[in-house]
Amino acid sequence: MLKINNLHVKLEEEDKQILKGLSLEVPAGQVHAIMGPNGSGKSTLSYVLSGRDGYEVTEGEATLDGASLLDMEPEERAAAGLFLAFQYPVEIPGVGNMTFLRTAVNAQRKARGEAELSSGEFLKAVRAKAAELQISPDMLKRPVNVGFSGGEKKRNEILQMAMLEPRMCIMDETDSGLDVDAMRLVSDGVNALRDAGRSFLVITHYQRLLNHIQPDVVHIMANGRIVKSGGPELALEVEENGYGDLLAEAG
Amino acid sequence: MSDIAVKDMQVPQVSGTAKAPDALDQRLAALDLPKGAFAAARADALARLRAMGLPGPRDEYWRYTDPRPFNAPEPAAIARIEGPDSPLFASRDKLTLVFVDGVFDAAASDDLALDGIEITTLANPLGAEWADGLFGTLEAAGQSPVRRPFAALNTAAARDGLLIRVTGKPAKPVHVLHRRASDKADAIWHHLIRVEKGAELTLLETGSVGARSNGVIEVDLAPGAKLHHITAKRANDAKVGLSHLFARVAAEAVLKSFALAVNGTTMRQESVIDMVGDDAVAHVAAAVLGDGDEGPFHHDDTVFVTHGALRGESRQVFKKVLKNGATGVFQGKILVKPGAQKTDGYQISQALLLDEASQFLAKPELEIYADDVKCSHGSTTGAIDEDALFYLRSRGVPHDRAIVFLVLSFLADALEEVEDEGLRDEINERLDAWLTGRGRA
Numbered sequence: 001m002l003k004i005n006n007l008h009v010k011l012e013e014e015d016k017q018i019l020k021g022l023s024l025e026v027p028a029g030q031v032h033a034i035m036g037p038n039g040s041g042k043s044t045l046s047y048v049l050s051g052r053d054g055y056e057v058t059e060g061e062a063t064l065d066g067a068s069l070l071d072m073e074p075e076e077r078a079a080a081g082l083f084l085a086f087q088y089p090v091e092i093p094g095v096g097n098m099t100f101l102r103t104a105v106n107a108q109r110k111a112r113g114e115a116e117l118s119s120g121e122f123l124k125a126v127r128a129k130a131a132e133l134q135i136s137p138d139m140l141k142r143p144v145n146v147g148f149s150g151g152e153k154k155r156n157e158i159l160q161m162a163m164l165e166p167r168m169c170i171m172d173e174t175d176s177g178l179d180v181d182a183m184r185l186v187s188d189g190v191n192a193l194r195d196a197g198r199s200f201l202v203i204t205h206y207q208r209l210l211n212h213i214q215p216d217v218v219h220i221m222a223n224g225r226i227v228k229s230g231g232p233e234l235a236l237e238v239e240e241n242g243y244g245d246l247l248a249e250a251g
Numbered sequence: 252m253s254d255i256a257v258k259d260m261q262v263p264q265v266s267g268t269a270k271a272p273d274a275l276d277q278r279l280a281a282l283d284l285p286k287g288a289f290a291a292a293r294a295d296a297l298a299r300l301r302a303m304g305l306p307g308p309r310d311e312y313w314r315y316t317d318p319r320p321f322n323a324p325e326p327a328a329i330a331r332i333e334g335p336d337s338p339l340f341a342s343r344d345k346l347t348l349v350f351v352d353g354v355f356d357a358a359a360s361d362d363l364a365l366d367g368i369e370i371t372t373l374a375n376p377l378g379a380e381w382a383d384g385l386f387g388t389l390e391a392a393g394q395s396p397v398r399r400p401f402a403a404l405n406t407a408a409a410r411d412g413l414l415i416r417v418t419g420k421p422a423k424p425v426h427v428l429h430r431r432a433s434d435k436a437d438a439i440w441h442h443l444i445r446v447e448k449g450a451e452l453t454l455l456e457t458g459s460v461g462a463r464s465n466g467v468i469e470v471d472l473a474p475g476a477k478l479h480h481i482t483a484k485r486a487n488d489a490k491v492g493l494s495h496l497f498a499r500v501a502a503e504a505v506l507k508s509f510a511l512a513v514n515g516t517t518m519r520q521e522s523v524i525d526m527v528g529d530d531a532v533a534h535v536a537a538a539v540l541g542d543g544d545e546g547p548f549h550h551d552d553t554v555f556v557t558h559g560a561l562r563g564e565s566r567q568v569f570k571k572v573l574k575n576g577a578t579g580v581f582q583g584k585i586l587v588k589p590g591a592q593k594t595d596g597y598q599i600s601q602a603l604l605l606d607e608a609s610q611f612l613a614k615p616e617l618e619i620y621a622d623d624v625k626c627s628h629g630s631t632t633g634a635i636d637e638d639a640l641f642y643l644r645s646r647g648v649p650h651d652r653a654i655v656f657l658v659l660s661f662l663a664d665a666l667e668e669v670e671d672e673g674l675r676d677e678i679n680e681r682l683d684a685w686l687t688g689r690g691r692a
Binding site: 107 | 636637638639641642643644645646647648649650652653656657659660661662663664666
């Protein structure tokens, strides 16, 4: 599904290399986790894949189902099935959550040549999915993320994910700022979306999220590269011993 | 309509105010000063105007807006707007009063009878004895400390307007619909609105008037009275326009004024609010979209709020979205007089510049002579928030549509000042249509 090959990325504004030959493959239906110390380039990876400005790819490639992601506009990547759950979802005053979400859903459907959802169809779908995530009708009516608690913002991200039905979901530290109950709600939401045709790349600092969303593969990232990959036990090892030994081992 | 460039207009050169009387004589000679009703008030206004003269280029209060288009004896001709009236508020049950080039058109208007409100006109003020001794006085009071010669000119020269006395709570809003008939009309109209104790009115204004327009609204709010005033100018209209709102707000009275302007207009809008009673509330707001490609866009909001009583609450919320060389101006002042304790004054003016060719000029001022007040002001000029833009696009919202969302988001605070949710939604929908090119009017 997602293939990243020898990706080199620097900041556009300054001569600072962030990703230094990162390679990774997430097959369909799998959940991969990326862990790594601060500054290893995890968030940069998520932004470069989703098309944020400010980064320059100097070498390498990234494809989604064979199509080159790096040449596409952010909205084209979204229509191709990529979704980034933000670490810090952005507040947009004056734009209703529902209006935004319906525009996004229908823009993607239109881009893919599918029929747009009528307001009735959309309303029915969004209400059902919101209820599963314990998102109140009031939250749906409010402006995008305005006045939402940290947990509500993350649940709203998962609601968007559920409505947009992406094939490849990148989650950037979705667990940050969540209490235990909110983490369970978010994880249940993600687990409900797991299926054979959908993959996840879960970026996290902590193993605890991976108790709820169990990964097939765990990657350790350091200094702009994947330095070690393994099963879920790798996350436990990090939790137990920190990154020190692993990084030393990887040289 | 883009050939009406202000800077290209041929007008007499005036330097400073010393030679202004000459220009004023020419200006007055081109007017047909009305005779008859309110003769004393009009004569006073003419005397005020003669004493003040017309503003010159060095006039501090006209530093950001060129007064020449307003000083010129004749307006430059502009094209008529073809097609139907703006659909804004079309679905709303309202009492519509049509003005053509600033003159009331009874045949095109609804019947004036409505419970709780008395409506007559300036040209035919039969039965409006209440207006004697009031007409022109709020404008006169608003000449200090800042002179506003075009308002005095208006009181002297206005051919028509509404005289509205509200005694109850009319079941529907009054809607002033302006239409343009002549491509050279120099439209001057003057409304006087008196809202009696505890009475309420919603006043809507739409449409376009004159190649040049000069409108004055005097609003006298008795204790506990309420006026909700919403004006939405015709979009993409290249006219030159000037308007003044003079309001006197008595104890516990509420004034809410919101203006919407879209493209193509050279406009100066002055609001002069005098909070004379305790616990008075006054909110003035505007949402302005200016695209220099649709004409040499220049929009000036000039506001003066005076707190002269206890616990007054005032808000000024002005938002401008500018592109393709458009210019936005904001001059806003809060004056708190001695003894006006517990005043809560707030002022924000913000511009969203969609390119580097556009500019926003702001002059916020506070002048406070009471020691127990809460006053704040802020002014910002910024570009589209790249984080928000990326967030929207990452969800599949196309770039241009995402910009529309962010423009609406930027304007939201100003639209919040439209109290009626239905009216606010309608304005939002029109804005959305304009921004996405689905609507032109």
